[in-house]
Amino acid sequence: MEFGWSTEQEVYRLRVRSFIESTLPGDWWENYALGMGSDEQLAFSLIFCQALAKDGLLVPQWPKEYGGLDGNPWQQFILSEEMWSWNEPRGAQYMGVNWIGPALMRFGSEDQKREHLTRIASGNVTWSQGFSEPQAGTDLASLQTRAERTNNGYKINGMKIWTSYARRADWIFLLARTGPERKSISCFLVPMDLPGVSIASFPGLVEDGHLNEVYFDDVEVPETALLGEESRGWDVIRYALNQERVGLPRYHWARQTLDVAVQQLKDEGKFSDPVVRAAAGRIVAKCEAARVLTYLVVQQRITGEETVDPNVQRVTAADACLDLMNFLIEYTPDCLAGGHRMLENFYRAQIASTIAAGTYELQLDLIAQRGLGLPRVN
């Protein structure tokens, strides 16, 4: 058992860090990192990802035949950890890299691979994820968007919600119902500029522009838009989500945000209070627990071990972030009222973190039922 990084991994981390520091603009935190999905961040992500691709840092974990370097999951993880330290400058493109690309490699036709993988690997395409609907979030199988067979392909009708990046996306990875059974769901690769696709943004607690609805009104797509077999979309989703099971290293961002909050408190002369200091120290312990559990999940991905540790890791990271959000509200309240952009940004970005991509409660269900063998609850 070895908890340290190898020299090769340390060098790789320094290389990634150095790339980020030299590529991000000096006013990154003030004017770009305004929340996941801001116009500024998404526009910059295209420049950033193309530069990453040129340096071999966009898809190093992909196989060489698809433009990667045959890297290992640790490289992917180190890259992700460093990116999260900077509020994910890859913007939406982390999705293409982490799970849309691998899903295409596994289930895509040769034409689909040719069309999409090169673009993802070169960093000049933005994808959005068309999963959630107003009545289908955690219970994804109840989605209502429908794709009906036509002579030439499919006609899609329905709507998606919470579609981050939709306003800037070139493509959407869309789930739609193609049969009468509950799990008769298929995956489609749909250009966002097709007739009948429209987008409406709505305001929320996160930065404006982040929350979108995407409408599909008689959108015609060719048969070649289908990814995998018709009504076997769950196979694709399961595989894709499995690629993402390492999760996002939120604890890394939380630790950095905590450092910033502490500096703010020091500047205000409020960090000598042992109550505040102990609260900050306790958050560190939770972040470090989330970190070591994330490393465990990466390890399990390498060895192919199936456990509930990805769910354990997600709940642990969420608890650390929730504690930090409370810490910010309690001890730096002015910072969330226009007083400190980075702290406010962290808070806003975390609001949905216990709902998006599988709710906190769903993670607990999975730990209880798959990990502890407790009965399924209806």
Next chain:
Amino acid sequence: MNLEFTADQRALLEGVQAIVQDHLAPPAESRRGRFHYSESLESDLLRNGFLDAIRTPGMGALEAVLVIEEVSRSASIVEVGASALVAPSLLSEVLQRPIVLASGDLSKPQRYLPLAKSMIYDAGESVLVFEVDPENVKTIDSIYAYPIGRFRHVPTLSAGRKIGGPELVRKLRLWWRVAIAAECAGSMRSAVDFVVEYTKQRKLFKTTIASFQAVQHRLAHAHRVARGVRFLVLKAAWSCDPFDADQAACFAQQYISPLVFDLHQFNGGMGVTNENLLHFWTYRLRALQPEVGGANTAALETADELWGKAV
């Protein structure tokens, strides 16, 4: 980074597990007691050299932690944290065991004192070793699942043998915290497993307790806490870094209270009966909760380390 156990570590674990398996529950006559100190488990561990794993070439603190954690899975106890990890990490001589770890006011009750042969004492600026005279120890009936005792006549510091200064004090606190977290990891795992099985059997309102989502979620939390403690303590044992030890102890100790509360709630018996095994683990955890200052002290030391001392 490689979080797989080596072949030697797996062999060590399997060896300890095989022994602990035979001593998972105390004998029937001891089950209603507050604790059961298992001399037979202790003797098996000693005979097979597991309490000396740290002194074996090629092994170290991480292997000692594996031993502590596995031994702590038993409802019976053996003094293992100080003997298998703390003492050998501080000095090369082998102290007579069981060993008490103590700090601060020596008139206070101490874990393991009624059985102890030696005591390692954190005197603030130095570490002292004492031989314990059994005639000078009064056993105390306590709620905790350890033998607890007080000195009849509090030893003076001059009766102790100084084995090191401030640097050794830091080392003592590091390994003491690792030992606490390792005991917590094993005790938490067993307590959670025990209650999970109970909730699968026990029916309430015509269904098993386990079928309520409110129960499932809290058990899931207990499981994930135990998992977090386990890997934090393994990391601390690997790194020998006081920062990592602080994180392991702080994480473990801050979750003891909610974990013990939930497990007793689900195990019923008004939370006060001792007709089953749960209290053997939970009241071990409760005793460990405030040790070396508890979660707050570890958190404050983390703050000092990361952001400088308070001004």
